[in-house]
Amino acid sequence: MWTYIARRLSQTVIVILGVTLISFTALHIGGDPTFLYVSDRATNEEIAQTRVRLGFDKPLYVQYLTFIGKAAQGDLGKSLKFHRPAIDVVADALPATIELTLFSMLIAIVVAIPLGVLAALRRGSATDGSIMILGMLGQSIPSFWLGIMMIMTFGVQLRWLPISGHVPLLEPMFQGDFHTAFANLPSAIYYLIMPSLAVGVYSLSRNARLVRSSMLETLSLDFVRTARAKGLSEYAVVINHALRNAWLPVVTMIGLEFGFLLGGVVVVEIVFSWPGIGRLLFNAINQRDIPLVQACVIVLAGIFVAINLIVDLVYARLDPRVRL
């Protein structure tokens, strides 16, 4: 297994190099970013000085290799807008995004599994049909539209939930301040409900459909019939035997889900004024803050690859047939 982990980690480096190269190239395609960092009254001399100061005067491959060389030493450069180490800016925004992603995942799993199981058990019934229609709707509705509709309904009309903003939960925990984290918990959950639903509803719908189809397949297998023939209760048959076996494809999907949700938070973070890494990355791209974009990309890619690795390891643990 350790050989497998080492091999995967070496692949991780290649993946991260790839995404940094793609994002670096994409950011330079439009032209010289220097103009975004000088006044429109700047003289040519001032523009040239700024270009040198920001390092944009060097050939692109030199800029990229310099960046990679420093990144290998843990230095991702300074944000051109915030004038702080880019990794610090990302670290400030990351906890908010992880909160949102985890809560969305929680909703996507906790709600999807019972719905999927219920639909499978009542196959062909009105309940099954309703769940599947809702699932299809959930996968079709754009998250930003859903977010705005929820704001209008639960924020403006009913006034049940806060419209925008964020109460930190993970950040105080990371700083060891569990007292503040616990005190913030109720408010944090209130602020999380709408954005998490907006982010997670697609995954929720997909998971419910996946659980349903996986359960249907498992329920038709011989061992389930045997379990029933042995006189086991329906609960024991469904939960202990069928669901456990139907679980494998769902685990794979849930693992990938984290990366998917992480990438999907950008729009929702803007709609709900959520101060996370998605919004930070969006602004950094607009302002051509290249060190900050690269830092965001590296962190996001790193998380995505790490989660994939963990999923593979968990998968092997759950299914003894899988050999790493």
Add this chain to the structure above:
Amino acid sequence: MRQFKYALVFAGAVMGVPHAVLATPAADTIVVGLSADIDTLDPAEISSRDASNIAEHIFTTLSSISVDGKVTPRLSDSYTVSDDGKSYTYHIPPGHTCSDGEALTAEDVAYSFNRAADPANNFTGNTPGFIFTSIDFKGATAPDPEHVVINVGIKSSMTPGFLTEVFIHCKDSYEKMSLEDASTKPVASGPYKLVSWTPGSEIVLQKWQDPGNFKTIDYRIIPEASTRTAELLTGNVDIITNVSPDQLDAIDNSGVARVEKVQGTRRMYVGFNQSTSFTGKGAEAIRKADVRRALQYAVDVPTICKQLLNFDCERATSLVNPPQGNPDLKPYPYDPEMAGKLLDAAGYPKDANGVRFEITLQAGRGRYLNDANVVLAVGQYLTDIGVKTNVELMDWASVYVPLIRKHEAGPMFFLGSGGGLWSALYDMSDLATVDSGPNYTNWDDPRWFDGWKQIEAAKTPEEERAVINEMLKVFHDDGPWLLMYFQPDFYGVSNRIDWQARRDEVVELFDAKLASK
């Protein structure tokens, strides 16, 4: 059972939250919803309008611009100008302090200026990047605690106005700070001090000296326009900036808030790039003043304002904001027949397909109010008179800005340029020289550019005014801009608050107060 109790307590806590999080602001607090994040509060590094509006409350300035565009005293009560017009001596009355208790004297003022200009600090904010470039700042000294001398390289009646934008702070506190601390932990010289700043979320200021009617100002960052509107309508926010035109009616009909509409100072125009690097019949045509004048008649600007911006605007007569413009100039009327006749006379009749010439109109997307639709409308108006216009919309930051800044956008391009109310020259200085950065049209009419020498030689304000009026007439008749409008600004204001929006995008809250019932 124990777990059940905990669950009940937790559920109770969660259920109790709505009252706390959905409460309207306290009577001594005003909440402002901003559309953009701010990245620094270092007085020398601030460049965005939102950051500047916050800094305005934290830092004092030598003087300020009043609502009607007059330079009025603030920290300084008077100033004198040297005979050569290049040294300004400001009097700083004693008794001022910063929020940490340090006395604020002329020495601190001089330090604030010199710190911003210090190349070692590599600042690129509005003060070093725009103000100091515009006045050719040479240095500041404090001969005594009550006088500061500011030396500039250019004699100009605009200098006092420019100096209103330089934020003043105390020397001792900032000398001790790292640049990173200076950017996040400002020491106030103005009436409010920073209490907390949660990047991307909220900035809270607290009043520690006059003026100001509210004890606390809470700036909340809400990037999405519809979310800002929702927060206003639920009473969680008192003022929101950049209201989208499609949400004006929803706010005005809500009964809890209103829209303050003002004609802003940002000058929106379609530039005629005169560069010879553009080839083709259209590019050649717009180098002729007759053609440019003809095209002014082809676009119905008031209708564009009404239909696309939800605002009744008056078409611009030049690049100068009213009331500083030439009062004798009248806006071009919408008269497509006249446009056609003038183009015929200029040698551009319609061909068999009804086309006089073909031209490209470029624009960035998403930077200005409803910009894409405005540009498409302009393109259609021009096409209607036989000028086949190909509209190219592109990403603002990555594609359009580099093109514009290299003076390569065009041959026609859509752009806005920030202006002011306090001086005609300020607005005109976009075209201070042929090589000026903002002369994106590469216009070189000597009648305009020679005017600057006459302004410098003018002995009295009246002489200066006469030259300005003459230059503005040249600009109106033969200029390089298809004159459009001054972009309106829309603010959503809760009925809880009495507050007047200004034309110059400055959101000043000193005079804001609770509305009388």
